[in-house]
Amino acid sequence: xxxxxxxxxxxxxxxxxxxxxxxxxxxxxxxxxxxxxxxxxxxxxxxxxxxxxxxxxxxxxxxxxxxxxxxxxxxxxxxxxxxxxxxxxxxxxxxxxxxxxxxxxxxxxxxxxxxxxxxxxxxxxxxxxxxxxxxxxxxxxxxxxxxxxxxxxxxxxxxxxxxxxxxxxxxxxxxxxxxxxxxxxxxxxxxxxxxxxxxxxxxxxxxxxxxxxxxxxxxxxxxxxxxxxxxxxxxxxxxxxxxxxxxxxxxxxxxxxxxxxxxxxxxxxxxxxxxxxxxxxxxxxxxxxxxxxxxxxxxxxxxxxxxxxxxxxxxxxxxxxxxxxxxxxxxxxxxxxxxxxxxxxxxxxxx
Numbered sequence: 274x275x276x277x278x279x280x281x282x283x284x285x286x287x288x289x290x291x292x293x294x295x296x297x298x299x300x301x302x303x304x305x306x307x308x309x310x311x312x313x314x315x316x317x318x319x320x321x322x323x324x325x326x327x328x329x330x331x332x333x334x335x336x337x338x339x340x341x342x343x344x345x346x347x348x349x350x351x352x353x354x355x356x357x358x359x360x361x362x363x364x365x366x367x368x369x370x371x372x373x374x375x376x377x378x379x380x381x382x383x384x385x386x387x388x389x390x391x392x393x394x395x396x397x398x399x400x401x402x403x404x405x406x407x408x409x410x411x412x413x414x415x416x417x418x419x420x421x422x423x424x425x426x427x428x429x430x431x432x433x434x435x436x437x438x439x440x441x442x443x444x445x446x447x448x449x450x451x452x453x454x455x456x457x458x459x460x461x462x463x464x465x466x467x468x469x470x471x472x473x474x475x476x477x478x479x480x481x482x483x484x485x486x487x488x489x490x491x492x493x494x495x496x497x498x499x500x501x502x503x504x505x506x507x508x509x510x511x512x513x514x515x516x517x518x519x520x521x522x523x524x525x526x527x528x529x530x531x532x533x534x535x536x537x538x539x540x541x542x543x544x545x546x547x548x549x550x551x552x553x554x555x556x557x558x559x560x561x562x563x564x565x566x567x568x569x570x571x572x573x574x575x576x577x578x579x580x581x582x583x584x585x586x587x588x589x590x591x592x593x594x595x596x597x598x599x600x601x602x603x604x605x606x607x608x609x610x611x612x613x614x615x616x617x618x619x620x621x622x623x624x
Contacts, residue, residue, distance in 0.1 A: 274297055274298065274344040274345055274458055275297075275298045275300070275342075275343045275344045275345070276289075276292055276297050276298065276299050276300070276343060276344065276345045276346075276347065276458075277299075277300045277301075277302055277340055277343040277345070277346045277347065277365050278299065278300070278301050278302065278347045278349050279302040279346070279347065279348055279349055279350060279358055279362075280301075280302070280303065280348075280349040280350040280354075281301045281303045281307050281311060281316060281333070281349075281425075281429070281431075282349065282350070282425045282431075283423040283424050283425050283431055283548075284349050284375055284419055284421065284423060285301070285347065285349030285350070285375075286301075286316055286318070286423075286425060286429075286430075286431035287318060287421060287423045287431050287433055288347065288349065288375075288439075288464075289301055289316055289328065289331060290316050290317070290318040290326060290327075290328040290331075290431070291318070291462040291463050291464065292458070292459075292462045293316070293328035293330055293331045294326060294328050294462070295461050295462035295463070296461075297458065297462070299328070299330075299331045299332070300331070300332040300333070300334065300340050300343070301316065301331060301332065301333045301334075302334065302335065302337060302340065302358075302361075302365075303333055303334075303335065304335045305428075306428035307333075307428045307429060308333050308334070308335055309428070310427075310428035310429030310430075311331065311333035311428075311429045312333050313429075314327070314329075314429060315327045315328050315329035315330075315331060315429070316328045316331055316333075316429055316430075316431070317429060317430045317431070318431055318432075318433060319426070319430065319431070319432040319433065320433050321432075321433055321434060321435060337358075337361035337362065337364040337365055338361075338364045340364065340365060341364065341365070342364075342365060342366065342367035342370060343365045343366075343367075343370055344369075344370065344371065345370070345371050345372075345373060345455060345458070346362070346365045346366060346370055346371070346372050346373065347373045347375060348372070348373065348374040348375060348376065349375050350376075351376065351560045351563075352376040352377070352378060352380075352381075352399050352560060352562070352563035353399075353558065353560060353562065353563070355374070355376070355381075355405060356400075356404050356405060356408075359404060359405070359408040359409070362408070362409070363408075366410070366413070370413060371413060371415050371451050371454075371455055372409060372410070372413050372414050372415065373414075373415050373417050373441070373455065374409075374414065374416075374417065375417055375419050375439075376563055377419065377479065377480070377483050377548075377560065377563060377564055378399070378480055378483060378484070378560070378562075378563030378564040378565075378567055379396055379398075379399060379476070379480065379563060379567035379568065379570075379571065380396070380399065380416070380476070380563075381395075381396055381399045381400035381405040381406055381409075382405075382406065382409075382411050382414055382416075382444065383396050383473070384396070385406070385411040385414075385444055386411075386444040386445040387444075387473075389525070391524070391574060394574065396567055396570060396571075397570060398562040398563070398566035398567045398569070398570045399562055399563045399566075399567055411444070414444060415441050415442070415443065415451070415452055415455060416441060416442045416443070416444055416472035416473070416476070417439055417440070417441045417442075417472075418438075418439070418440045418441075418472065418475045418476055418478075418479050419439060419479070420436045420437075420438040420439070420440075420479065421433065421434075421435070421436035421437055421438070421439075422434040422435050422436055422542070422545060424551065434545065435542070437463065437464050437465055438464070438465045438466070439459055439464050439465070439466045440465075440466065440467050440468075440469050440472070440475050441455060441456055441459075441466055441467075441468055441469070441472065442468060442469040442470065442471065442472030442475070443472070444472070446470045446471055446472075447470075448468060448470065452468045453468060456468050471526075473524075473526060474526050474527065474528075474529070477517075477521045477526045477528065478528060478529065478530065478535070480517070480564070480568070481514055481517060481518070481528070481532075481535055482535060482538075482539050483547075483564045484513065484517060484564050484565050484568050484582065485509075485510040485513040485514055485517075485585075486500055486510060486539055486547055487547045487548065487549035487550070487559075487560075487564055487565075488549060488561070488564070488565055488585045488586070488588070488589040489506055489509065489510060489585065490546065490547040490549060490550040491547070491549040491550050491552075491553045491559055491589055491592060492585070492588055492589060492592060493506065494550065495550075496543070496544045496545055496546055496550075497539045497540065497542045497543065497544075497545050497547065498540050498542070498543050498544055498545075499544075500539075501536055501537075501539055501540035502540065507536065509581060509585075510536060511532060511536065512581040513581045513582050513585065514532050514535065514536075515532065516568075516572070516577065516578070516579045516580070516581055516582050517568055517579075517582065518532065519577050520568065520571050520572050520575050520577045520579070523575040523576075523577060524571070524575065548560065549561075549564070549589075553592070553596065556596065558593060558596075558597070559589070559592075559593055559596075561586070561589055561590060561593055565582065565585065565586045565589065566586060566590075568582055569582055569583060569586055
């Protein structure tokens with residue numbers, strides 16, 4: 274199949290390499306150093322065990338019109354980056370094209386085909402002007418939850434850390450032919466991509482961790498295992514998760530694992546930096562509203578108090594503003610002995 278992957282970052286690069294090596298016709302829509310690297314040497318995947326694979330049979334371009342209509346279009350960027358590609362996206366989409374957004378958090382299409390009193394309600398925190406719902410045909414969207422952890426270590430090079438699951442599902446819960454086709458394509462490439470009859474429930478399960486561990490890690494500069502093993506932050510995460518669970522239950526969502534098991538799963542990942550912490554360290558705008566702001570918004574829509582989530586949301590939004598104003602990143606540095614009686618870490622902005 275012809276598959277366009279917009280973005281060749283941690284997830285897009287990982288997905289694209291394996292699809293290309295499985296024989297699919299993969300085109301990366303990228304810019305800058307990534308574009309040059311992939312054109313020159315292909316896209317490299319470094320596996321968790323250190324072995325490497327390089328997909329040289331891929332196309333890389335920033336010309337959407339030249340790429341043309343695709344069978345599958347994967348939106349492999351952060352939620353706040355999607356709107357920027359809307360004018361060009363139409364060149365890739367035909368009447369039968371399947372669009373697979375791979376953003377974390379509550380998606381812009383959440384209430385499309387949802388049913389009930391909130392059916393059709395826009396999610397303003399991720400689509401403030403309604404541009405995404407207006408510019409992306411929701412009838413062609415296939416929901417997807419991203420479980421793998423990976424990182425872009427250099428232009429055209431992605432390192433896989435763990436995980437291989439990309440569950441997918443129709444927004445109306447039907448078991449369609451196109452969902453089965455996309456699932457088979459992904460599984461042929463070595464992924465686990467079951468077709469689910471309630472993709473929103475799976476999204477909430479992933480979001481349950483993202484909305485807590487991502488901002489806490491960004492604020493504390495701590496890894497998953499550190500957050501889970503420090504009693505105060507473990508309890509904060511649990512309180513945020515309880516608030517989110519109350520919202521989800523009002524929207525008809527049942528979690529298939531317990532809260533304690535979800536925290537234990539995060540702890541088991543170990544010394545892993547969340548994507549939000551990686552963004553803060555790299556000086557990139559962190560993905561906040563899709564992961565946290567959207568849950569605050571859904572709390573208001575369902576009349577559910579979210580005091581712990583509100584507090585963390587306010588703090589991480591201020592962190593993002595501070596980074597923007599200082600045009601730099603925040604990093605931990607040790608004080609020199611001459612600066613303090615006992616050396617201790619300090620946080621400073623780096624331009």
